[in-house]
Amino acid sequence: MITLIWSQFYPYIMRFYDLDEVAPIALSVSISASGMLVFQIVAGFIADRLGPKLPMALAGICFLAGMSVISWMFSYESWEVARVYWYAGSFIAGIGAGFYVGTFPVVIGRWFPDSPGRAFGITIFGQNISPLITSPLAAYLITNTGLPNTFVSLGLMIFALMYAIGVVFWRTPPHDWLPEGFRPPVEATTANLSLSQAVKDVRFWILFTVMFSTALGWFLILMNIATIIVEGLAEKAGMDYEYVAGSFVPLFMSVTAIGNGVGALAWGVINDRIGGPLRTLPLVYAIGGIAIILFYLVYTNPLLVLLVGVLLYFALGGEPAVHFAAVPTFFGRKFVGRITTVLNTSVMTSAIIGPYLGAFIRDTTGSYFYSLLIAAILHIFSVGVVLLGRKYARGDENV
DSSP states (O other): OGGGGGGGGHHHHHHHTTOOOSHHHHHHHHHHHHHHHHHHHHHHHHHHHHOSHHHHHHHHHHHHHHHHHHHHGGGOSOHHHHHHHHHHHHHHHHHHHHHHHHHHHHHHHHHOTTOHHHHHHHHHHHHHTTHHHHHHHHHHHHHHHOHHHHHHHHHHHHHHHIIIIIITTOOOOOTTOOOTTOOOOTTSOOSOOOHHHHTTSHHHHHHHHHHHHHHHHHHHHHTTHHHHHIIIIIIISOOOHHHIIIIIHHHHHHHHHHHHHHHHHHHHHHHHHHTSHHHHHHHHHHHHHHHHHHHHHHTTOHHHHHHHHHHHHHHHHHHHHHHHHHHHHHHOSTTHHHHHHHHTHHHHHHHHHHHHHHHHHHHHHSSSHHHHHHHHHHHHHHHHHHHHHGGGSGGGOOO
16 A cells, blocks of 8 residues: 555655655645545445445545646645645545545455454555555656656556456455354354444444554654654764665565564454454554654664564554454444444544644654654553453453
8 A cells, every 4th residue: 555655755755845844745644634534434334335346446546536636746846836736636545545444344344254353464464565565666666757657657556456456356245144154152243233333332432542542653653654764864873865765765664564464464363362352452552662662762773673663563563453353343244334434533533633743743843752752652551441441341252
């Protein structure tokens, strides 16, 4: 997914328009997330009723349109003019991402009731390892074709994938379909709660709270990661700026993509084996919080940045996998699309706040230290929320 490497474009755009501040560039993610916030809900309702083909078709069209609009910005030398295209294109691309994010949980949740953690883990694994390809590809395209053609090329690539896979092949079974030989355990939720019923369940609000908190922490970091690395290695350690931005950042994103993908798969399997999301999430959050602190302590050392970065992204990969698996586990599969997307408004709200806030803190204080500190605190807070919430979650069963 291109969103995972979005911050890779920041140094190039800052150089192109001679900008000193990151926040005006990072604001694009917040604007994009506002489009995702609304349209992932629309996609969830459509996918529940009609299946995945229509929202996936809209996802491809909108993402390509957004990336094309962004490419037009480089026709203007003035940032005051160009940023209109940067923000507008980001919003339209965010609509496309929203249609995708609201659709795939319905497909996975319906097809894999017997192992939701593993299924979502494999799905998120595929997304998370995408920077292995997209990050060096983006760096190559920027160097050899320029920024405008890079955005159009990446937009066309995503458009083709959405149609070739999502529109052509994806479909959903009936909500009560079960794999041959599978019988849900007695303690599992089989009631297929509606959205109005789900919001009365304490587990809904546990998930909403921790999804908001941890996503805010991650967006403080993830959508600023390229400029965080530039700060540590180029500004503080004195390494060559062009090398760090053009070579080391793509290397970091490729290497950490492995940790991110393995984390999604591993935590999905762990979730299924140790008894559910509310037993798994404290481990994921604790490792994430510790890794964030370690990352700041070593971010002037390129080797340690890579090693700790893998640990950091390993934890990051587990969070969405377990969060998505929690919905069919807790509330059944009939309304999985609408419940997931309403819960996901917490993440989208964090995506609106986090990227800009992280960059604003850096521009105000001259360092990403406080951004990373807040992210770590939010993860430790989420550990406490889950541990406390388990006491009220239906006798601690199916959690």
